[in-house]
Amino acid sequence: MGKDSVIAYITVAVLILYLISYPPNKHSTHNRHRRLKLRYSSSFSNPIHHDPVAFDPLVAEIERRREDNQWENQYLEHSRPEFLHHPAPAAESQPDLDGFLNAEDFLNDGDKFNITNRLVLLFPKIDVDPADGFVTENELVEWHLQQSTKEVWFRSLREMEIHDKNNDGFISYAEYEAPSWVKNDNPSFGFNMGWWTEDHFNASDANGDHLLNLTEFNDFMHPADSENPKLLQWLCKEEVRERDGDKDGKVNFNEFFHGIFDLVINHDEEGHVSMETETPAKQLFSQLDKDGDRFLTDEELLPIIGKIHPSERYYAKQQANYIISQADSDKDGRLSLAEMIDNPYVFYSAIFQDSEDDYKHHDEFR
Numbered sequence: 001m002g003k004d005s006v007i008a009y010i011t012v013a014v015l016i017l018y019l020i021s022y023p024p025n026k027h028s029t030h031n032r033h034r035r036l037k038l039r040y041s042s043s044f045s046n047p048i049h050h051d052p053v054a055f056d057p058l059v060a061e062i063e064r065r066r067e068d069n070q071w072e073n074q075y076l077e078h079s080r081p082e083f084l085h086h087p088a089p090a091a092e093s094q095p096d097l098d099g100f101l102n103a104e105d106f107l108n109d110g111d112k113f114n115i116t117n118r119l120v121l122l123f124p125k126i127d128v129d130p131a132d133g134f135v136t137e138n139e140l141v142e143w144h145l146q147q148s149t150k151e152v153w154f155r156s157l158r159e160m161e162i163h164d165k166n167n168d169g170f171i172s173y174a175e176y177e178a179p180s181w182v183k184n185d186n187p188s189f190g191f192n193m194g195w196w197t198e199d200h201f202n203a204s205d206a207n208g209d210h211l212l213n214l215t216e217f218n219d220f221m222h223p224a225d226s227e228n229p230k231l232l233q234w235l236c237k238e239e240v241r242e243r244d245g246d247k248d249g250k251v252n253f254n255e256f257f258h259g260i261f262d263l264v265i266n267h268d269e270e271g272h273v274s275m276e277t278e279t280p281a282k283q284l285f286s287q288l289d290k291d292g293d294r295f296l297t298d299e300e301l302l303p304i305i306g307k308i309h310p311s312e313r314y315y316a317k318q319q320a321n322y323i324i325s326q327a328d329s330d331k332d333g334r335l336s337l338a339e340m341i342d343n344p345y346v347f348y349s350a351i352f353q354d355s356e357d358d359y360k361h362h363d364e365f366r
């Protein structure tokens with residue numbers, strides 16, 4: 001079998017698999033019988049897999065409260081630090097959820113949680129720049145960024161509670177307790193990583209008092225979203241260390257091409273990765289190589305570090321693009337309220353589950 005026919009077979013097989021997993025009618029606007037599901041502990045702190053952020057802050061709030069309950073049972077038999085007693089300021093009046101034994105029943109009760117009414121309520125909060133009756137990509141990006149910022153802080157606060165043993169609102173490196181593989185660094189296992197080490201901790205300590213407050217700790221957890229120059233520099237150094245196959249302390253073209261460049265182009269132009277990438281890779285390499293010595297140092301990687309480690313803004317943009325591609329029926333590049341109401345499950349897709357799945361899985365209980 002020739003190389004071309006092997007590729008043809010693989011292409012067909014991949015296409016079939018794709019259609020099985022994502023049938024074309026999945027986003028059909030007329031399927032009104034989907035049950036909304038809450039997501040359990042999402043993988044927000046996992047840099048490899050990034051869940052979409054909830055579009056509706058009320059859904060996010062319900063998910064967080066449910067996670068909080070589970071989490072409190074797990075971690076907090078003892079007293080809570082003072083700063084957690086302050087309830088988060090409510091952006092809008094919240095319905096009384098405490099009476100609901102099952103928050104999912106609340107979401108699926110059309111009288112209590114009416115998606116049309118939710119979209120009518122949220123629209124003017126998103127359509128702000130300018131408030132012209134249309135939601136643009138930029139407005140959606142800012143909206144999602146607001147939601148993910150809340151989510152990220154919620155998680156950092158929780159992590160902080162776990163690690164802050166003396167409850168003073170600061171974390172020392174001793175309190176932090178790095179994962180065990182950081183301490184027993186065993187290069188033969190390939191755990192030659194600088195994350196969560198004392199170096200990483202020190203770089204996060206912006207004011208140099210050897211303690212991380214919540215801001216610094218949040219940066220420690222999410223260096224790509226930090227504005228702390230020390231930490232960004234650490235991130236670049238770490239990138240060099242991880243990519244530096246021949247251990248000369250710098251990144252040569254080969255090390256750049258097989259490792260860094262794929263990340264950078266994948267983030268730039270999704271779905272347009274051509275086979276002919278070596279030329280643009282060489283162009284970018286020489287652009288970055290400011291002193292022309294054919295090696296990249298950590299400083300020379302700084303301009304693209306945000307592409308190597310995507311920020312929350314990158315994910316917000318991805319989500320905004322997806323929503324517009326699905327809901328912009330008249331293809332004018334922006335969403336009217338009517339378009340949003342006609343495509344509700346695009347906005348609530350992170351939490352819906354096809355009704356067919358439900359029937360399949362629960363047949364035995366009927």
Ligand SMILES: *[C@@H]1O[C@H](CO)[C@@H](O)[C@H](O)[C@H]1NC(C)=O
Pocket residue numbers: 110111114115116117
């Ligand atoms: C949601 O509210 C709209 C009007 O506000 C109404 O037309 C629609 O029937 C309601 N949907 C459900 C599922 O109750």
Ligand SMILES: *[C@@H]1O[C@H](CO)[C@@H](O)[C@H](O)[C@H]1NC(C)=O
Pocket residue numbers: 198199202210
């Ligand atoms: C981190 O900072 C502390 C305090 O200045 C210092 O004692 C320690 O050696 C530093 N660790 C590293 C790995 O640089």
Ligand SMILES: *[C@@H]1O[C@H](CO)[C@@H](O)[C@H](O)[C@H]1NC(C)=O
Pocket residue numbers: 206207213214215216
């Ligand atoms: C933490 O300290 C930094 C200075 O390093 C300060 O800018 C920031 O506001 C502080 N954050 C909190 C939550 O106190």
Ligand SMILES: [Ca+2]
Pocket residue numbers: 205206207208209210211212213216
């Ligand atoms: Ca500090």
Ligand SMILES: [Ca+2]
Pocket residue numbers: 289290291292293294295296297300
């Ligand atoms: Ca150089």
Ligand SMILES: [Ca+2]
Pocket residue numbers: 328329330331332333334335336339
């Ligand atoms: Ca439109």
